Amino acid sequence: MAGKVDVLPRWVDPFKMADQRASLDGDVPFSCMQRLDAAGLRPGCDAARARLEFDRHPDGFGLVRIGVKARLLCVCQRCLGEMNLNVDRRSDLAIADTPEEDTGQKEGYETVAPVDGRLAVHLLVEDEILLAVPDIPMHEDTADCDSEVLALQVTPDAGRQDEPRVNPFEVLRELRNRKG
Numbered sequence: 001m002a003g004k005v006d007v008l009p010r011w012v013d014p015f016k017m018a019d020q021r022a023s024l025d026g027d028v029p030f031s032c033m034q035r036l037d038a039a040g041l042r043p044g045c046d047a048a049r050a051r052l053e054f055d056r057h058p059d060g061f062g063l064v065r066i067g068v069k070a071r072l073l074c075v076c077q078r079c080l081g082e083m084n085l086n087v088d089r090r091s092d093l094a095i096a097d098t099p100e101e102d103t104g105q106k107e108g109y110e111t112v113a114p115v116d117g118r119l120a121v122h123l124l125v126e127d128e129i130l131l132a133v134p135d136i137p138m139h140e141d142t143a144d145c146d147s148e149v150l151a152l153q154v155t156p157d158a159g160r161q162d163e164p165r166v167n168p169f170e171v172l173r174e175l176r177n178r179k180g
Contacts, residue, residue, distance in 0.1 A: 036126070041085070
């Protein structure tokens with residue numbers, strides 16, 4: 001069962017979806033994602049694109065393969081200018097039978113826990129976007145950075161080229177030579 005929808009549903013029954021080997025392909029509006037703003041991210045378009053494919057592992061537990069594509073805007077930490085951040089992330093997740101289930105028992109898979117038998121699709125997509133954001137977002141090429149801001153940045157060796165380097169042990173050497 002494959003389904004193409006405009007907007008993905010907020011909740012699905014992941015066990016039923018896994019039994020049917022169902023897939024969903026659609027959008028999740030950024031207006032449904034409340035945590036992006038707290039992470040310093042703004043939407044670069046109206047929605048994130050996501051694909052979820054449900055299946056069963058040979059050991060019987062449910063799996064969901066999720067792919068997310070999104071365009072976001074954030075602040076470059078090098079130049080403090082606005083930058084585009086393109087997210088393209090794929091993950092394979094095991095579906096826990098209960099929220100309390102040990103996450104380490106599914107053969108190395110990250111585990112997602114349904115609540116009351118339902119999986120929160122919009123939150124899962126938002127999680128994947130947040131996991132894709134680098135700790136320190138920066139333009140890949142400094143040529144894309146704001147050149148005026150880069151010119152003002154102080155480097156650790158700025159202003160030291162003309163000054164001779166002083167050896168901190170020179171004072172000790174001089175004291176030893178005076179006594180000797």
